[in-house]
Amino acid sequence: MMGDPKPEKGTRPFNRDRRRGRIPPFRQGQALLVSWLTQDLLGRARRSGKKGTSSLTPTLFSQGFLTFAFAALTYQEVETTAFLAGNMAFAIVLTLIAMLGEVLGKDRRKADEDFVLTSPIPTFVFNSVKMVHSLLLLLLFHVGLVLAPAILGMWNSGVAYVWALPLVSLLLVGGLVGILASLMELIHKLRGPSALASFTSIVQTFLLSGLFLGSLLGLQAMFQGAQSFPGGRTLLHSLPPYWGARLAQWIVDGRDPGVFAWLLVGLFLTPFLIQGMTSVLPLRPGEGPQKRMRIPVLARLFGVGAADKGILQYTLILLGRDQAYRLRAIPLLGLPVAVVLLAMHAGISEQEIPFFFALVHNLPLAWLPFLLHFVPYATDHEGSWLTKLGPEDPLRTGRRGVLLSFAVWMLRLQFLLFLLDFGFRGFGPALLTSLLGLGLAFTILPFLVASIKELPFSQDPADLKPPELGGGPMLLAVLIPVLALGLEVIPKGLGALLCALLLVVGRTFVARSFRLGKKRS
Amino acid sequence: MSQEKEKKQDPKSALRREFISILLMYVALTVLPFLTGFACSGSL
Numbered sequence: 009m010m011g012d013p014k015p016e017k018g019t020r021p022f023n024r025d026r027r028r029g030r031i032p033p034f035r036q037g038q039a040l041l042v043s044w045l046t047q048d049l050l051g052r053a054r055r056s057g058k059k060g061t062s063s064l065t066p067t068l069f070s071q072g073f074l075t076f077a078f079a080a081l082t083y084q085e086v087e088t089t090a091f092l093a094g095n096m097a098f099a100i101v102l103t104l105i106a107m108l109g110e111v112l113g114k115d116r117r118k119a120d121e122d123f124v125l126t127s128p129i130p131t132f133v134f135n136s137v138k139m140v141h142s143l144l145l146l147l148l149f150h151v152g153l154v155l156a157p158a159i160l161g162m163w164n165s166g167v168a169y170v171w172a173l174p175l176v177s178l179l180l181v182g183g184l185v186g187i188l189a190s191l192m193e194l195i196h197k198l199r200g201p202s203a204l205a206s207f208t209s210i211v212q213t214f215l216l217s218g219l220f221l222g223s224l225l226g227l228q229a230m231f232q233g234a235q236s237f238p239g240g241r242t243l244l245h246s247l248p249p250y251w252g253a254r255l256a257q258w259i260v261d262g263r264d265p266g267v268f269a270w271l272l273v274g275l276f277l278t279p280f281l282i283q284g285m286t287s288v289l290p291l292r293p294g295e296g297p298q299k300r301m302r303i304p305v306l307a308r309l310f311g312v313g314a315a316d317k318g319i320l321q322y323t324l325i326l327l328g329r330d331q332a333y334r335l336r337a338i339p340l341l342g343l344p345v346a347v348v349l350l351a352m353h354a355g356i357s358e359q360e361i362p363f364f365f366a367l368v369h370n371l372p373l374a375w376l377p378f379l380l381h382f383v384p385y386a387t388d389h390e391g392s393w394l395t396k397l398g399p400e401d402p403l404r405t406g407r408r409g410v411l412l413s414f415a416v417w418m419l420r421l422q423f424l425l426f427l428l429d430f431g432f433r434g435f436g437p438a439l440l441t442s443l444l445g446l447g448l449a450f451t452i453l454p455f456l457v458a459s460i461k462e463l464p465f466s467q468d469p470a471d472l473k474p475p476e477l478g479g480g481p482m483l484l485a486v487l488i489p490v491l492a493l494g495l496e497v498i499p500k501g502l503g504a505l506l507c508a509l510l511l512v513v514g515r516t517f518v519a520r521s522f523r524l525g526k527k528r529s
Numbered sequence: 530m531s532q533e534k535e536k537k538q539d540p541k542s543a544l545r546r547e548f549i550s551i552l553l554m555y556v557a558l559t560v561l562p563f564l565t566g567f568a569c570s571g572s573l
Contacts, residue, residue: 042544046544155559156559160565
């Protein structure tokens with residue numbers, strides 16, 4: 009450039025190459041790798057202004073400790089294949105969650121588009137460094153997680169498993185991350201970035217809930233045998249960790265892996281197949297298909313006005329699409345689901361069934377305060393400008409949107425639970441318990457929503473304050489199931505009367521709380 | 530000039546420190562199961 013001073017000799021790196029007008033590909037790759045690793049390991053701390061605090065080390069320790077605890081619980085009394093498969097599955101799911109959030113996340117995509125893809129770096133170097141970087145992070149994280157199971161496996165199955173377990177586990181997680189990354193690339197090309205974001209959060213949710221449920225049910229299956237797992241031996245044998253366990257046993261003990269070796273080969277080939285398909289597809293403009301927005305018909309039950317419809321649509325979209333909210337809220341729902349699955353699996357007597365369903369119908373309400381606690385936190389927390397600029401009080405508008413959204417969700421959820429209940433107990437009892445649950449939810453909901461102190465979707469999820477232990481939400485989580493069980497004891501006629509009363513009061517509460525504007529359409 | 534040079538930080542030093550702390554974490558995650566295994570098998 010014209011006005012630039014000539015750089016002093018020896019004061020800047022790559023001077024010789026600069027004079028030749030190029031930087032060697034190796035140095036380009038090295039610089040890219042260092043910057044990516046700095047961003048991965050220290051990026052979060054630096055963005056928040058702290059110096060030298062890493063994000064990987066504490067995560068590695070806490071999750072490594074979890075895998076250690078899981079292995080310590082199982083290494084003495086569990087059969088080798090079950091020990092290998094269970095521990096590998098636990099470590100692999102933890103690694104997949106971390107890789108999905110940190111490495112394959114959309115923040116990296118943005119940074120790459122802005123800085124890396126605009127630089128004159130050769131495609132070959134970029135792709136090689138990308139691969140090395142992903143493998144290095146995978147190695148760093150996953151080795152930390154499988155160390156404890158591998159060492160404890162020495163007492164379970166023999167010294168050779170100290171290296172066989174990490175090796176097979178790394179191969180397996182590499183293949184699975186490859187499949188995930190190539191699928192993400194494919195969806196990005198086919199359906200655009202919004203579909204990719206939805207896919208990522210669905211997979212994350214599935215992994216988080218699966219981790220919770222899987223570790224509970226998996227522990228039981230490890231001690232009592234595969235038949236105690238829902239889906240039994242067939243399901244467990246169709247999962248990659250079992251194939252990995254058989255591969256490890258083949259390497260160490262020479263046990264014939266049979267068809268599982270071929271399934272593993274298929275697993276490693278799948279990413280290449282998907283990549284091949286992706287490479288021939290043209291990149292579509294990043295808009296995604298247009299969707300027609302509809303106001304849920306059920307919302308009409310609360311006599312919503314035009315302003316209500318707008319805020320309801322906005323809240324439903326943000327609640328459904330926000331990655332931070334999905335990540336925090338949906339795993340919470342995993343707990344009631346786990347309760348249901350575990351109870352059904354444990355086998356309940358006929359006299360207990362009404363109480364069991366009373367509990368199932370009211371668990372969503374018991375967890376509602378925790379779900380509402382996360383409402384102010386959103387990845388796109390700048391999105392709250394919409395409510396801030398509106399003609400009404402922003403907090404009131406936000407609360408109205410949340411109230412209507414959760415009322416609609418409750419209606420839908422109780423309908424699904426009714427269908428489930430109907431299959432077990434028949435029409436009458438299922439309808440009564442569903443309507444009682446709904447009436448109770450509508451009556452309590454406005455009071456719960458009033459406890460939201462911050463504007464919905466206005467806070468950075470990094471600043472999340474956890475709910476107080478022993479506070480209101482905890483108390484309600486204990487009281488609601490007790491109340492639900494109590495309602496199941498009262499006679500049917502009185503129950504129906506109470507149900508009608510709760511529904512009328514609840515509907516009025518929802519329709520009249522935090523009302524926007526005076527004109528009604 | 531010399532003071533300025535002293536202030537300059539190696540851009541990779543933070544990363545190097547990070548890798549050392551990860552290594553230490555590995556050591557901790559290795560020692561813990563060893564101790565557990567030996568203690569539970571009665572060899573310790």
